[in-house]
Amino acid sequence: MTPHADPEAGAAVKAADRAHVFHSWSAQAAIDPLAVAGAEGSYFWDYDGHRYLDFSSQLVNTNIGHQHPKVVAAIQEQAGRLTTLAPGFAVDVRSEAARLIAELTPGDLNKIFFTNAGAEAVENAVRMARLHTGRPKVLSTYRSYHGATAAAINLTGDPRRWASDTATAGVVHFWGPFLYRSPFHATTEEEECERALKHLDDLIAFEGPQSIAAIILETVVGTAGILVPPPGYLAGVREICDRYGIVFILDEVMAGFGRTGAWFAADHWGVTPDLLTFAKGVNSGYVPLGGVAISEKIAETFATRPYPGGLTYSGHVLACASAVATINAMREEKVVENAAEIGEKVIGPELRDIAERHPCVGDVRGRGVFWAVELVKDKATREPLVPYNAAGADNAPMAEFAAACKRRGLWPFVNMNRTHVVPACTITESEAKEGLAILDEALTVTDAYCA
Structure with a gap:
């Protein structure tokens, strides 16, 4: 045009x-x-x-x-058929969007909880982790952005957190790897990885591993600098989480759905988190949509115990229709x-x-x-x-x-x-x-x- x-x-x-x-x-x-x-x-x-x-x-x-004409057409077609339905119903496009996303996520992340955006996805992932473990604390890096809702803004490491941080949210920040401005005086990626993992392990020891529900990382840090983790770092965090019974959350809101040249950035390192948050690229923002991909062990926590969270527009049918069209178009093209x-x-x-x-x-x-x-x-x-x-x-x-x-x-x-x-x-x-x-x-x- x-x-x-x-x-x-x-x-x-x-x-x-x-x-x-x-x-x-x-x-x-x-x-x-x-x-x-x-x-x-x-x-x-x-x-x-x-x-x-x-x-x-x-x-x-x-x-x-x-x-994108295929996504625009899908939204128009869905609007002509059914525009909205409450989250408690089974709807074809909602089920199909969840199936397609689960098909793309790594490992056993086969259940999808839909939100309206990335911040809400992070908010609910943290809630799931705390309820699953019965622990209060969550660790996140200083160079990070996780959203602007109550928990997400406290998890955030960049200055947008400062005005809202009351130091009462149960969040502890740590230094992630960043070789160009290494906080660990490293000179190689290997040193940066080793020292960053040692720093995290020491922090957990002094905070008390029994008090830590989750570690949340942007797989590739986005707004705070596009920081690609060194080889071995994410696998090292996975091992630390497994050792202490900590839930590993990867925030793929910005990095996911093709941004790094893979469906999810985690695919580059072969690492599977316990929870994975997404939004943005899932439908290119054509209609607000986000969500949490949930592992089997965390989904099992809520098999007979109600999950205390929900949103009026969770899995909105127009948003889900646009996600289905986006994923299919991305595959075809x-x-x-x-x-x-x-x-x-x-x-x-x-x-x-x-x-x-x-x-x-x-x-x-x-x-x-x-x-x-x-x-x-x-x-x-x-x-x-x-x-x-x-x-x-x-x-x-x-x-x-x-x-x-x-x-x-x-x-x-x-x-x-x-x-x-x-x-x-x-x-x-x-x-x-x-x-x-x-x-x-x-x-x-x-x-x-x-x-």
Whole structure:
């Protein structure tokens, strides 16, 4: 679809937004939301006719791209047949969505509890773990994001937690592996893995393993840096959990459904958790949907004992219909394979070349269509380009970089001192190269701030 300009309509949309919409994570007077007129595939456009290549996948969720015709048609067809039904009923599309998801998850995760989003999935996974073990504490890493509901925001490790953290949620944070900024003074992936596991094991000993219900990890950390775990780390956490009777939860809300070039990121390391949370890519966010995939031993806990949790829209039929269509389309069109190939042959090599050309690029990391470019003031010292959780004038270099991308027709995902390269899993080679060329140009802005 070719965008056409209609500035008057855009102004009306913007005015209504400013009058009535309260935006998340924002000081309302300090934001200027773009009025979007439409989207298709890897692009969206505004009312002035400016088209943007979406290197953010919105919030890293439109894995199958914008307006995929098979998914749109499935939602329309389902709306014409049955729009909603309470969670207590057996419904064909709900059952089929659960079957397809269970078919893709690792190991024996064969039961699916549906939620409306990832935060609710995490919330319920933690509740299940606490009830299954009878223990109160949950461990999570500092570099993490698990959602904004009561338990999920306390599990979160990034600064979005601070305003809501009352230190009473039974959450203990620890350091996960991150070789580029190793908290363990490691110099190799092997050292980082070994020392990170020792740190976790020591923490458990001092917290009391008998008090710990669960350890929750993002399989590949998303918003907090796209941190790919070193070989052996997830298997090591699995062993620790088994040793102490702790429930192992993998948060695949962002990493799942093709993002890393596998259906679930856990597949890369052959690790099966006890609970796995998902959302976002399960239907590319076309209708809100999330859930928890549950192992047999935890499902058995609630075979005769009622599970004390539920949602009015759990397994909403429109959402489930879109999930069925999304999974089937991804299989038919080899979308997961495309994500793996684009990452290996295009994004990874191009980003490594970009890192060589720009003094501001300290590190690139990722796999599939899930990458981070870490920007620094000095490659030798690795000082971040902007301070941790920078705002206002302190964040000027990153704001200027984002503006430079947008002027050139690229919509970036920028967080702290990083830009993430997270396009749709359906992105073509030519689209990926187009976006990376713009990124390359825009980085000249941040080079000016580097030693």
